[in-house]
Amino acid sequence: MESNKSDKTPMPWKKLIGAYVLLLCEAITTTSFFSYISPFIIFLGVTDKKEEVGFYGGYIASCFSLAQFLSSFFWGKMSDRFGRKPILIIGSVGSVISVLGVGISWSLPVLIASRSINGLLNGNIGVIKTYIGETTTKSNQIEAFGWIGLTWGLGAILGPTLGGLLADPVKNYPSVFGNSKLLIKHPYILPNILIAIITSIGCAFTYFFMNETLNVNKSKSISMSNLSSKTKFTALKGDDGDELKDQTDDSTGKRLDLATGRFEEDIDEREMARLNSSMSDRLHQSSSEYKIHQQEERESTTSVIMVDENNGMVDENESEVLKRNLLDNTNDGANDQLKNEDEEYDLAREKANFEDISLEEQNGKGFLKKSYTLFKNKLFKSASMANIKSSKSYQHLKAVNSDVDLIEKEITAKGKSGMLSCSTGDSNTNIFKNKLIMATTFLYCFVGFVFTMWDETFPIWAMSPIDKGGLGMESKAVGVCGAIGGVSVVLVQVFIIKPTTRKLGIITTFGVGNFLAIFSFFSFPLLSFAAPLQSKGTANFITFWVFVSIVLVVRNISAQFVFTPIMTLINNSAISTLRGSANGWGQSLVALTRTIAPTLASILLSWSLTNHLSFPLNHFFVFIIMSLCSILPFVVSKFLPSSLNAPIEEEETNCDDEMQIPMFE
Incomplete structure (x- = not known):
């Protein structure tokens, strides 16, 4: 334990602050739009029926996710070739173009195209993860990746707040903006202008203060994959x-x-x-x-x-x-x-x-x-x-x-990971032939799919009638659930996840997270049996919310125990020249799940609430699917090599000058 303490290194905040600023901008850009999407669609004249807004809103969300799926791997690959910093700058410029395009959109196709531009030109999320992985060490990488969740959570709060307060300012603040021709013609451009300014500041911060982390010295490598x-x-x-x-x-x-x-x-x-x-x-x-x-x-x-x-x-x-x-x-x-x-x-x-x-x-x-x-x-x-x-x-x-x-010795010693210190072959140039990268990215895709299903299912199920298996909540109560989840995320990242990973290791923590997810998902439909308590006096009301809070906290602990380790494992599975591609591929796969999981979850939930069938095909059904899906990553985690608990030492892949011998290279 003493050696472990002495090996701990502090967080390199000077190097990381730029990455978190950019991530905050990404979160604000992504989430602000959904606070005014319904009135925006009606303003565009697509439909005048509120019940049809969700249909068109799904198109917009799916097009953005599909664009991310198509582009994230490409931008990750480009960051491996040209460096992290220029790709982050290009992504920030793409975000500025996108949000301004959204603000001036005059039809649904233009709006969809503007949102798609953000997905196509911006691969910043995957590249930011790569940058963080290359800036940190084994002792502080979990804390650094934990801040991704905290930063995104902060952006998820600021984004809808800015969007909601600044949307249609002529109507909401006539004394201030009533005479603005621009805002009358484009009532939703103001929040996007502010977001574009914030993103531009983040872009300038990246240009002047962030250091390039991609450092490839091909002349020192004895990897045969680099040979002509x-x-x-x-x-x-x-x-x-x-x-x-x-x-x-x-x-x-x-x-x-x-x-x-x-x-x-x-x-x-x-x-x-x-x-x-x-x-x-x-x-x-x-x-x-x-x-x-x-x-x-x-x-x-x-x-x-x-x-x-x-x-x-x-x-x-x-x-x-x-x-x-x-x-x-x-x-x-x-x-x-x-x-x-x-x-x-x-x-x-x-x-x-x-x-x-x-x-x-x-x-x-x-x-x-x-x-x-x-x-x-x-x-x-x-x-x-x-x-x-x-x-x-x-x-x-x-x-x-x-x-x-x-x-x-380095060549013959394969260890548990089966990887070579000075490795050869296509696995060092092609992520699709690297089993560890493929395993970790597909695990990321799978858990992303499961938790996206929950994100889509919970608010709809919670607001469903109690006699149908729901909780009978109103929108304010669902908001309180979100607040409970947000507070629990902060507490987990600050007080729990670091000591847990230090004691158990990253892989075991990932397995524990999936184990908790299995039981937390199955526990949600059980809350419907306690739902009637909320209308039977103060004591029963408090009891109901204690149960809800416990299940929500366990679910959020499991989410942090899953996503923070899996992002770290992806970085640890790749050498520096493949890390951008690995994170880009993982981000592409997760974006793909976001185009499928919400629709699948909505269909399964609607069917389970209206089929009048008994357990397990009643309101339990969709949650049982989530629990069963969580078993797979839990089992796979048992077969991951322990070498993934730490980043690959670049000295093992790039041989020093002293190690050069007469040989064909």
Whole structure:
């Protein structure tokens, strides 16, 4: 416990405040519209019947969610390529255009198009989550992601308040705005102008104060996914510490394409001669004191990757020719110097230990048909070992071999997650072939679907007649339920979730949240049996609201235990170059559920309240569906690897300069 306390780092508020400002703007923009959507639709002349407003309002909401589904992954991908900051700025500009378009809309198609622009041009929510994940550490990331819920909750309060107070100001404040031609023509533009100003301030804050968190140093990575079709040689660092640069050939001819594991063409003789000469010079510079006796046999000590055109392995003759050509030019001078300096050196023939290490793909479709062939030199003759060990080159070679052993351990040690420290293959460039990213994003989609069903179901069910299985509440009472939920969210984020995740871990907390959701969803229809109490005296009224409050608090605890961890798990499942895409894909999936879940929930609830059937097909039915759906993420959480409890260490995916060894990269 003491070590854990010492490892805790404070929240980097200077870096995070900009992200939360933008998130607040997003929440205000999204929620303000719904406070005046009904009179706005009537003003546009779409319908004059209030009971039909919800039908058209559903179109508007669904188009926005559909646009988010189509664009969120794209903007996440762009943030992985161009950085988080420029995409956040583009998204903010898109929000400004959208809200101003909503304010001046003169027909339903224009209104739908304006709302869709916000969904298409703005992928800020997913990118903000990525930025927060890259700015925080294991010890404070849960607190940082918890503030997402708090910030959104604050925006969800401010948005409808601004929209409701400032909508149709000519009618509501005639003494102030009665003579404004603009507001007479566009009665709903004022709240949107204010929101556009707030968003512009957030955009300026992003530009001037937020730091870019995407930092990709491709030159240090040994991930094969970053390779082109050119053959590269990465040489040893010299004794002077200067890094020997890669040699890349641009001429035509056969090349070894490590990305596909196939020979395209043979390397021509001139290219091979140039590569041999350059490699010889550089290796002599870095290890001129190293004495070695060359045996003219096919066994040699080098590190190669052997790949075949059909089955993933290079033809043995090709490999041997390449190894001999490289070593012939690098060792002849060292042999003469060795014999002249000490005739007693009798170095035993070096035997190459080739260890083919199959690298298991994360997508579970087999094994990569590539293998590293790592070398270990064995030096004998105790009489000469003292002289050999005293040379700088031997010490350098010893350090390099130590690094090779370390890389070997990192490759072979798969851990519980099955991921590699210096991983290879498509899982590092394609999120759809990364099992952990797919698992966490689909879990996010699934729990988003379930809780969106509840959001749509609860107010309609609570206002339904008691004899139909509802609670018989009025709109004010439903508002009180919302207030209870809001207060419980704040209390959970401030006092409960941090110590819980610190003790149980992120994955277990996620499982606990789903376990609580199973029982809280099933408990809601039971409240209908206590509903008559609210009209039978003060004591019974208080008893009823105590029951309602308990169930609501448990439901909100479960929601925070689910969504804060799952957002963290998505970030922890991806390396920095995929994190934006992972969050964008997760946001796209959740947006898709928001186009389906409300309609499905409304249909199921309406049917269950009017079918006159007994349990479980009565008013319990839709809540039972939610409870059953919560079982799946609870079970899946038991199979998530413990490595997801912490972010991926970038040092494990980007090898340092000291770890560079002679090898095909």
